[in-house]
Amino acid sequence: ADPTASPPVVPAATDSMTITVDLIDDDVNEATETLTITGAVPGATGLRAANGGDVGYVLNGNRETVDVTDDDAIAVNIAAASGTDVDPTTDGIQVNEGSTVTLTVSLDHASAADAFVTVTLSIGTQANEVGQAANDNSNPDYTVSGLTERTVQVLPGLTQMVSGVEITAGNTSGDITIPIAADRLAEGAETLTVTMGGASVGTGGGAITLGSADRLSLIITANSAAAHAFTLAGSPTSLDEGDAATTFTITRSGPAITSGTTLDVTWTFGAGDTVAADFESSTAPTSGTVQFSASETTKTFTIDPAEDTLAEGGADGGEEFTLTLSEPSTLTEAIKTAEGGVQVVTAPHRVQIVDPDDALVIAIDGTGSIGAAAEDTSSSTRTLTWRISVTGATSTATVNVPFNISGTGITAADYNITGYQSSDTAGEIEIPAGMGGTASNCASCGTVIITVTDDNLIEGDETITLVLETPTGGGGPIGLSAQVVDMDSGMVTTPAGGARPGTITDDESGTVSVARTDTDGFTENEAGAAGTAIFEFTLAGGELSDVATVNFTVMGCGGSNEDCDAAGTEDVEIAVGQTQQTFTITHTADDLNEADETITVTITDIDTTGTVSPSATNGTVTADLADDDELTVTAALGVTQMATADEGDSISFRVTATGAILTGDVTVPFTIGGTGITAGDYDITAPSG
Secondary structure: OOOOOOOOOOOOOOOOOOOOOOOOOOOEEOOOEEEEEEOOOOOOOOOEOOOOOEOOOOOHHHEEEEEEOOOOOEEEEEEEOOOOOOEEOOOOEEEEOOOEEEEEEEEOOEEOOOEEEEEEEEEEOOOOOOOOOOOOOOOOOEOOEOOEEEEEEEEOOEEEEEEEEEEOOOOOEEEEEEEEOOOOOOOOOEEEEEEEEEEEEOOOOOOEEEOOOOEEEEEEEOOOOOOEEEEOOOOOOEEEOOOOOEEEEEEEEOOOOOOOOEEEEEEEEEOOOOOHHHEHHHOOOOEEEEEEEOOOOEEEEEEOEOOOOEOOOOOOOEEEEEEEEEOOOOOOHHHHHHOOOEEEOOOOEEEEEEOOOOOEEEEEEOOOOOOEEEOOOOOOOOEEEEEEEEEOOEOOOOEEEEEEEEEEOOOHHHEEEEOOEOOOOEEEEEEOOOOOOOOHHHHHOEEEEEEEOOOOEEOOOEEEEEEEOOOEEOOOOEEEEEEEEOOOOOOEEOOHHHOOEEEEEOOOEEEEEEEEOOOOOOEOOOOOOOEEEEEEEEEEEOEEOOOEEEEEEEEOOOOOOOOEOOOOEEEEEEOOOOOEEEEEEEEOOOOEEOOOEEEEEEEEEEEOOOEEEEOOOOOEEEEEEEOOOOOEEEEEEOOOOOOOOOOOOOOOEEEEEEOOEEOOOOOOOOOOOOOOOOHHHOOOOOOOO
C-alpha cells in the first residue's frame, strides 16, 4: 500500500507515534535502496493536528532515511544446455568432432540491470596427440558464437578487451554455441576448457559472484585418423661423441600409397646448443627431404657426431639438437585428399650428444713444494701459493672454485688472501675458459696466494691447509678430486685430508728469568716465626699465545727440603696477556742449631705453544737462610764433685750446651790450668756422656 495515500495522524494529547513500513521480499538482484520519510514544516499543509491547528514541531530533523539492502546476490554457473548431445564423465564432457555443443551461463536470480560474464576458452594438446599444435589458426579445432566483446578497465588508466556472455536485465541465462570442427588429423583426444573469469552488473544491480560450477571441460574425440602418418618416434634420442654415423628413421603408417603417387616429408636440423665442430668435418647437418612411394614405410638419414676433448653441454654433459618433420611444398592438398589425409608429427624430436669422458676435474696442482713462509718482514719468503689445476677436459666457460683455509692453530689474523677473498678464511677463484688437459695450460691455472702476517705472538710454526669446495661452471660436467696432480710430471698423489699443507714459520720466541723480589732477610727470627722469600718469574720476548707453565726446582732447604714448604719440583703459570708470576717459599721456624742454608731456585723448562726457554743468565737465583738458634757451652764441677781434693783423688768437670737443639755432635776444646799446677800433677781421662 502507498503510505502517502493515508498519512498517519498523531492522536490528541500525545506527542509521538510509531510508523511501521513493511518491506516486500522479492527475487530480483538489485542495488541497495534508500527509504526516506519526510515530515512537513510547521504550518505546512499535510501535517496537522486533529483539531485543525498547526503542529508546532516536525519529525526529528524533518527527514529520516533507511538503507534497504538487497539479499538476492547472484551466483553464476556454467553447464551444458539441456538437450545437448554430450556424454558427461568424471573428467569432463565427451563430445565428438563435427558436433555442436551449447553451454548455458545461468544466474540463480534475475538482475535489475544487465549482467556481463567474461568467458575464456583454451584447448590443450594431449601427450599422445598426433597432429597439429593446439589452436592452429590454419585449421581450428572449434569455433564459437554467443560471446560479446567489451572493453573493461582493469587498472586506473588501463583497459582490456574481453569476451563474455551478456544477460539482459530480467533474464537469467545466456548461451554459448561451440561447433567442433571435423578434420582428418591423426590425433588423440583434446580437452577444451571453458572458464568464467568474472561477472559484473550494470547500474542498479546488486552483488554477483561466480558459483562453484565456474568452468567445465569438453573432451573432443577425433572421428578418424588420417590415412598416412609420419613420425620420427623410435629414432635415437642420445648419441655419444665419436660414434659412427647414426641412423634416424622416418616411419610412415597407413595403407599403400596409390600407384604413381609419392608422398614427401622434409626433416630440418635445429642446432640447439651444438656447434658445427660437434659434427664430423666440422659441418652441421641442415635439412633433407625423403620420398615415400607404394608400400614404403621407412626412410633414413644419418648424423655423424665428432669426438673432442671439450667440456660442454652443461652440468649433465649433453648438447641438444632437434629434428623436425614438415610437409614440403610438393605435398599439395589435392594429393593429401586423394590419399585419405596426411599427418606429419611436427613436434621437435630432441637428441643429446653426450660424452662422460669429457668431464672437468678440479684439483690442487702438485707441482713443486708449497714450502714455508716466514712471519719476519725482512724475509723474502712471506707468501704461500697453491695452484688449482683443470684436468680431464678443456673448459669452454669460466670455472669457479670456492675454497677455505684452515690449519692447526691457524686464525684469520695469521694471513691475508691475495684477491678472490669473500671472507677472512674463504674465497673463490675464477679460472678462464680454455684451461685443462695439458701441462702447458696449467701456466694459467688459478692460484691462491696468502701473505703471512707478522705479529708478536709466540705461537710456534703452524700448518696451513687449502681446502677446495664444489666447483661450478666450465661449460660441462665438473667435479672435485681429492688427489693432487703434478701438471709438470703427471704424478698423481692423494695427500692426507685431500689438501696440500704449507707452513707458517714463527719468528717470535721468549725467555723466562727468575729473581728474588722481597727485601726482608730470609732468617728465622727470635720469636720463632717462619721466614719467607718471594721469587718472580718474568717473560721477555714475544707475547704468549697460550698459557706458559714454568717448571723449576727448589734445592737447599735441608736434606729433604724439610726446612721449606716447597717440594723439590714446583711450577707457576703465566697466563696469556701477562708477563710475570710470583712464587713464595716459606721456611719453618725451629729450635735446631744448624748451619746457614742457601736455597737455589732453577728454571728447568717451560711448557707452552711456541718457543720459550729458561734465561741463560737469569734462569737460577739463590736465597741465603740464616739460622737464629745459637748454642751456648758452659763448664762446671761435676754434680758430686767436692770443691777440694787430695792428691790421688779424681776431679770431674761437666760441660753443658744450652740455647738450641743439637743437630749433631759438638766438639768442645778445653784447657786445664791453675795456681802451681803443672802437667805432671794430673792425668786427663777422655770425657764421656
